[in-house]
Amino acid sequence: MSIQTILETMEYGVAPEDDSHARAWLDAHKDGFGHFINGEMTRPAHLFEVRDPARDTVLARVSQGQTADVDAAVAAARKAQPDWAKLSGHQRAKHLYALARHVQQHARLLAVLETLDSGKPIRESRDIDIPLVARHFYHHAGWAEILEDELPGQGPQGVCGQIIPWNFPLLMLAWKVAPALAAGNTVVLKPAEYTPLTALAFAEIAAECGLPKGVLNIVTGDGETGGAIVGHEGIDKLAFTGSTEVGRLIRERTAGSGKALTLELGGKSPFIVFDDADLDAAVEGVVDAIWFNQGQVCCAGSRILVAESVAARFETLLRARMTTLRTGDPMDKSTDIGAIVHPSQLARIRDLVARGAAQGATLHQGEAPQGCFFPPTLATDVAPASILSTEEIFGPVVTLTTFRTPSDAVALANNTRYGLAASLWSENINLCLDIGAQVKAGIVWINCTNIFDAGAGFGGYRESGFGREGGREGMRAYLRPSDAASGKAKGSEPAELQTGPAPQIKGAEIDRTAKLYIGGKQARPDSGYSYQVRGGKAVVGLAGLGNRKDIRNAVETASKAGGWGRATGHNRAQVLYYIGENLSARAAEFATRLESFGAGRKSAQAEVDTAIARCFWYAAQADKFDGAVHATKSDFVTLAMNEPLGVMGLVAPSAHPLLGAISLVLPAIAMGNRVVLVPSQAHPLAATDLYQVFDTSDLPGGVVNIVTGPRDELAKVLAAHDGVDAMWYFGSAAGGQMVDRESAGNLKQTWTECDDARDWSAKPGQGRLFLERATQVKNIWVPYGA
Amino acid sequence: MKTQTDVQTSEGALVPTAAGHAEAGRNPGMSLDVAMFEGHRVNRSAAERRCATLTSRRSVKKAHQAAWLVNAVRCVDLTTLAGDDTGARVQRLCAKARQPIAPHIVQGLGLDPEGLRVGAVCVYPTMVPHAVRALEGTGIPVASVATGFPAGLMPLHLRLEEIRWAVAQGAGEIDIVISRELALTHNWQGLHDEIAAMREACGEAHMKAILATGELETLNTVYAASMVAMQAGADFIKTSTGKESVNATLPVSLTMLRALRDYGMSTGHRIGFKPAGGMKQAKEALAWQILMKEELGRDWLNPDLFRFGASSMLGDIERQLEHYVTGRYADSSRHALA
DSSP states (O other): OOHHHHHHHOOOOOOBOOOHHHHHHHHHTTTOBOOEETTEEOOOOSEEEEEETTTTEEEEEEEOOOHHHHHHHHHHHHHHHHHHHHSOHHHHHHHHHHHHHHHHHTHHHHHHHHHHHHOOOHHHIIIIIHHHHHHHHHHHHHHHHHHHHHSTTEEEOSEEEEEOOSSSHHHHHHHHHHHHHHTTOEEEEEOOTTOOHHHHHHHHHHHHHTOOTTSEEEOOOOHHHHHHHHTOTTOSEEEEESOHHHHHHHHHHTTTSOOEEEEEOOOOEEEEEOTTSOHHHHHHHHHHHHSSGGGOOTTOEEEEEEEGGGHHHHHHHHHHHHTTOOBSOTTBTTOSBOOOSOHHHHHHHHHHHHHHHHTTOEEEEOOOOSSSOOOOEEEESOOTTSHHHHSOOOSSEEEEEEESSHHHHHHHHTOSSOOSEEEEEOSOHHHHHHHHHHSOOSEEEESOOSOOOTTSOBOOSGGGEEOOBSHHHHHHTTEEETTOOOTTOOOOOOOOOOOSOOSOOOOOSSOOOOOEEETTEEEOOTTOOEEEEEOSSSEEEEEEOOOHHHHHHHHHHHHTOTHHHHSOHHHHHHHHHHHHHHHHHTHHHHHHHHHHTTOOHHHHHHHHHHHHHHHHHHHHHHTTOOOEEEOOSTTEEEEEEEEEOSEEEEEOOSSSTTHHHHHHHHHHHHTTOEEEEEOOSSOTHHHHHHHHHHHTTTOOTTSEEEOOSOHHHHHHHHHTOTTOOEEEEEEOHHHHHHHHHHGGGTTOEEEEEETTSSOTTSGGGSSHHHHHHTEEEEEEEEEOOO | OOOOTTOOOSTTOOSOOOOSOSSOOOOOOOSOOGGGTTTOOOOHHHHHHHHHHHHHHOOOOHHHHHHHHHHHHHTEEEEOOOTTOOHHHHHHHHHHHHSOSOHHHHHHTTOOGGGOOOSEEEEOGGGHHHHHHHTTTTOOOEEEEOSSTTTOOSOHHHHHHHHHHHHHTTOSEEEEEOOHHHHHTTOHHHHHHHHHHHHHHHTTSEEEEEOOHHHHOSHHHHHHHHHHHHHTTOSEEEOOOSOSSSOOOHHHHHHHHHHHHHHHHHHOOOOEEEOBSSOOSHHHHHHHHHHHHHHHOGGGGSTTTBOEEESHHHHHHHHHHHHHHHSSOOOGGGSOOO
């Protein structure tokens, strides 16, 4: 084309990245790739094709991992783990530092490979993905170095199984591998079957760096290979990033296995534009939110909520901006939107968009070439019930809805099963932080979106999963306390309930009735039945036989008591101290109650004393279990806030009828949660005595609810309840498995353990672990600039 | 503010195209309307983010890069604004303006050496007569800074007289400076009236309003001052005198372009933009042109709506173009001095 012609059109022309080095690397592996096990590539077998979605050509052939391959990888990781963990932090840090440096040295090869394999624009792989990969290894080299000082009393989980998605192939590898290795774990990782190439290149880099064999193992393959990892008995911890659907299956399959589990799942994140926002900035934010990586981003802001008063202007600006987006060859340096990763994903996007249009949505679309491409799409006239509003599309499709007031915006923002991220646009910092606190999301970006850094935690609320990656909170997922609960415990199986009249009950002079405690009021059980509570020798009282409906009522009242979570730490501390004070005033009565269950006098008194001390300890923590300000990018404050989980179901251990219940309730409510407690089935009366203490301690109604009765039956109702955000279950192994499985419904966090696994009267019965389990970290990104 | 939501857009253009006139009608200005800018907020972090990715989102290579650099030459206001300017110095600058790129390079690009000229020559008022003589018959306009450049702290009647004098000497374009005090104290009416008076003094000469954005500092003030200058009738808005400690930056330019676009959406008038000061490299010429095309569309890559206030940048462009033509890197000593 002549210069004269270009001067007339002023087109950009083509600017292709040179892919010859990457193609030469692929050519050197044209016989196919094996797995990376025990420091070596295995012989290629059971090959499947890996394709370039933009050109629809075969890039490589890769091995489909078999059960035997996973076995070999886990065995290698198991063998390597003790020596790897035994290395000093400094020695592990040197290995991670080398990985970071070599990623940088091979940066362009990795970027070009990533773009060939996934279809993402070279600009993104070059400027975002690969630099972040290096950043993660650097950051975690640091964690390896200072682990013993910064996170004392903790050790590695062991062998980690990690399954990663195709949208950020190498970046997700880095997010998983770097913290795992830093903490002294070894890894078996499976990249997505669409995009395994950079993981295989990374395996070569690990070998180049001299990473000890067996520390990192990479097995390629599809969901079946992933299933073999999930189900493998030799794996101690599983980390998965992918769809909520698969995450739920993994939750069900690992129920009761004792494997630690973190899940980074889907999202339908709100992008809220207030009337005082810089609208041009917000428009550009939409580009970064949903037209980044073809919208194949779990935290993509895919629901624009815009203030009605500025909606017309915002839409005008946004639609004008759409006309300058360039969809096409991902290897071209001027491409904004590349190829969809696979034709099956393209078909899914097309199907969802067609269904949305059939439901009445109006589509505004840019242009896209033929092939595996989808144009940038804005959908207006979208109702909250539209499939475009509810389903994660995982494509360059965004909806636009208006709101009237900030509270209207919050209601719409939280009207989703997910809770990964939120992006807020307003020049009013007061408003931003208020809304930031109210949105149910693990990541809140103020006047920005899709900003990532290794120093901040990433992860979701609700069905977007649990656990964090990055930062201090991310390291916790790969560590376990050195004094962790014993794995040899069996757990208690309560005796069968007797609901008939007892022979004779020895008790107080005037008859006392223990009821359920719901919404700050004593309540008779819905069933109308009571059951016998046995002491050392005889029946010592009756307890209400709670059922499904009592749990339902308790959860309902607990969910309405949200004000507790907004009270200051100081307010909550006051209540906890007051509980301790009132418990102390009635110490003798509680001791007598415990004695009636067969405890010796001394141990009964000790249990009451410990319970009182725990009130003080958690009261002390209520205003001290702080969040953090992470050091991330320049000109950002990144706030890591510890937020309550919401409504928690607590199933208390059988032994220690008072202390067991107290040890669960206190950390939960100290952090602002509301709880439904199922106390010791055998001896619930110490817990029901507590409601008189609560009543006199200014504890607001609904914060603690107590339902006595058949432990596992009640636990099952709680675990299956979508209004319960987390479950702590201390009972039998079978019960724990049931709770894990039932919790998959809304992917609530669970902590299930045999109730005799830890010594509740000693140090393991109290501590920061309980506070960490009672909170979730919300990272709020606040940029600044005058 | 008023918006036209039914505007047909292509390539991001939200300002209506010039309706049929061979030469776009000039901006007549309007009375002050604070509603068009009060309450308008510019988020600096977001503006910086947008600018940081502009040149990584768009790349022009090979023939396209050469063409874009040639276009930059067309848009250069070749400038000398120094205390030691002389008639001879200005003549030398004008010689470069007539032939900004060596003929063998222009021919190597397949272009007519006679057809490539810079946008204008920009000088101090007393240098205008030298420039007018040196450029006679070329059609290259002479631009003069005026109004007590660079600080602008002279009595208004003297500033207006300076404009009239420069125009009388043959300046076709006047680059005025605004009173920073009026902008910093938000005396928008005062600012509007001053600039409107300057516009009147310009007569047929096109007026570029220099905002001295480095001294306004915040992007909110830059946006407001841009809007007031346009309401007062500026044909161009310009970032800097080149004498402030901070000159043309991309975030400031982005803010001014958005003000310019918003003014166009409201009034239908197309205003030009001129970044000035501090731009020295060919790749900066590309960055600003990418900004123009992305934010406003292709029309704003023509010299009637876009100028660079620069001088040394031309030398780097010439070297890059020589490399494109010959495949060899040239030393600046081989190219004619501006």
